[in-house]
Amino acid sequence: MSQSPQQRTPASNIPSTPGRRQFLKFAAAGGAAVVLSSAQGTAWAAPAAGRTRSYVLVVDGCRPDEITATLTPRLAGLRAASTNFPAARSLPVMETIPNHVMMMTGVRPERSGVPANAIFDRAEGVVRDLDRSTDLHFPTLLDRLQERGLTTGSVLSKKYLYGIFGTRASYRWEPQPLLPVTGHAPDAATMDALLAMVGGPDPDFVFTNLGDIDRVGHSDLTGTTLRAAREAALADTDVQVGRFIDHLKSTGKWDTSMVMVLADHSMDWSIPTNVVSVDLILQSRPELQSNITIAQNGGADLLYWTGPEAERTDGLAAVGQLVAAHDGVLSVNRPADLRLGVEAGDLVAYCRAGWRFSDPYVVSNPIPGNHGHPATEPIPFFISGGSPLVVPGTVSSEPARTADVAPTIGTIYGLKAPAGGYDGTSRSSALRL
């Protein structure tokens, strides 16, 4: 409790309304200011009493075995008082953007259009991140709940996540300050924003990404300080989660709150010699190499045939065979078998545990911590909170997945399934309905 800093979050003014957004500035910890935005005309008044608040906290890249009573006491305490799903897993491709999209849509990438962080955009002829609001082709909880008269918020630490979800939530925080290299806001700043949002407009539902744990996994290129840095990040993120819980309790909101904690994927570490370069594998076959474009996603490579159509079938068969023969490659899959759409290209290669892809060049991916491959599927996933809706102190065998978030939150608010239904499953066993 003592870790929670003194905080005031009064609405101060509405400084400007550029474009179709309006902004509101809130005081945050240490005298900093948090600026939230909303669609023009959105009310800033607190909603009616007697409702259920729900929060999804994504501890980005956290492995379930990293939540322990000694290292992350607040998360461990929340989990102990939750309905916990130890068999929970991330879904292909085990990357940040697609799994956040699955959480908010409840559907697999074949329907949302978002299969990976990085894809080859055939129309533009470039490999790029799926960080545009227009990349996402399916309604999300953030907009669908508003159609039921509820308010939603997004507090996303990563620039590309803010990019893809854009202005869908009623209230948004645009992540800042962004750290160089990682392109994310530190968890302390993200938590300032979440507290400002809950203390201010107080939406019915808030979607939050805490990026530090993941970013530490990626950013230490030498790997020498990795364990210490990772543990420091886990401990700090735990403090931030503690601030949030303390805030809910001290403001009397805990008793009406459901807090869902999960990760989008976990993390696997490789040594510098355990690198797979598909480009290098194909060097001996220039006619294949020149016709393949690679979108590298850490532990997964998305391969796109860009050669003559007449040579596609034989060419892809040959590429698949060559890549699968590499010691570090676990499998080469057809995107449809992983329920990925055309955006994922023609083949998806997974590496083994302890390996990583580095394409287009062997030096392209120097970072030891990666995800995207099946070794990074297990995630923490538990539903906690003070709301009487939450079933506490239970462990479930159910195979929870990231795509289950939207249907589960939807169940709380009586939201109908979207057209075509959810691909995920409502984990209503965690709820007293």
Added chain:
Amino acid sequence: MPDSVLLWTRVTPTPESLPGSGAGPDVSVRWEVSADSAFTKVAARGTASTGPGRDHTVKVIAGRLAPGTSYWYRFIFGQEISPAGRTRTAPAAGAPVDRLKFGVVSCANWQAGYFSSYRHLAARGDLDAVLHLGDYLYEYGPGEYQARDVLVRPHEPAHEMTQLAHYRRRHAQYKTDTDLQALHAAAPFIVTWDDHESANDAWKSGAENHTEGAEGAWSARFAAARQAYAEWMPVRYEPGGQIYRRLDFGSLASLSMLDLRSYRDQQAANGTDAAVTDPARTITGAAQMDWLLGNLKSTGPQWKLVGNPVMIAPVRVPSTLSTAELAGVQKLMGGTSISGVPYNVDQWDGYEADRNRVVRHLRDNALKDTVFLTGDIHSGWACDIPADPASYPATGDSVATELVCTSVTSDNLDDILNVPPRTGSVAVENAIKAANPHVKYLDFDSHGYSVLDVTAAGVRMDWYVLAERTSASSGSTLSTSFNVQAGTGKVTPAQGGLQ
């Protein structure tokens, strides 16, 4: 199965219809399955025929039953009504299951003592099933293998079983044990065989305890052993089929029962034999390996239990033990050694390529909650299965766990060293645990049984030990308990267990 159970009995229609005799008429036996012990709510009934062709044993699949339900069954032959047995159907596929409780046993040598373990398990009344991981009976004759040098109860026939009639008579003798009868009547058995159901250290084309020619052809002996097993055991296996199979218990657990005798290559000569790492050698056979890896997956039931007749965790015996200790461990673990240091080439240790296939599969796919349930080694163990034994001491990375039940009666280290229990073996246990940091619990001396408790939160094994295996009325006490918490892939002492 969720909708059916297997019922077993044997009928003796005429005085000459003795086990193994091949004599007596074909007869029909009526059976009933009831939702209550008084048989007022009969759910299924029928008639089964048997005769000397199957040694007058009766096996019935009673179907159209409700899932996750206890039933009572009995047989009727003429005016005779058999005692009633209790059985239970598995939960429906995918259904939520709060808890499963299994008895876990192996290695019951008639000549080495009494089956008090079975009696204590039968008395519990809380078991969903009993897992018998092999060595349900032994092939030896009196004087060949007993309780140290004491023959507690002589085998019948009074010589090694090598032919169909011998195997049938030995099975029949074991089935006369009242403690075993009580346990069969109390809970359904889920069984697989290890080597002693045929002969010691059996492999696909032979066995250590088989002399080709003098004891006939191995193919004929193995076939006879299997036929008698199919006749006398409550198992759906029939000759020509396969005994390895998977059973599911709702969304909570699957159970893959392995056959590690029918498809394995011959054991390597010793631990430094290049055959140990030869990728062409197998303990499972290719088809069973594919099937096993297919069962170990992220979809389907949470806990992936594996009924595993011989240990999969790597075990290195330190050379610092005394000559007598090394000799004792060698006798317990198997017959090979280098410079006096034993290496069990009959376990997965002797088939490293197959073990690596399993470990890599679990690691590459980050599969959680796989637990190997093992017998064979006449001792209690709780182990992590290291992702890499070399780096395990530093990383603690474990892909699965292994829980090993001790023998019901068969000799173990104190018996071999001829010392009192918990004296001479303790130093050996400590030395082996020090040399194998993934081994968290080891009891080389006790005889008894285990109880496995399975919930979504964790798997717990309780080891119960007998006061005296050579006493027909031996009591049993809880020795220790270990947990495998969901998602961790590691064994930890349970409350009340060893610290």
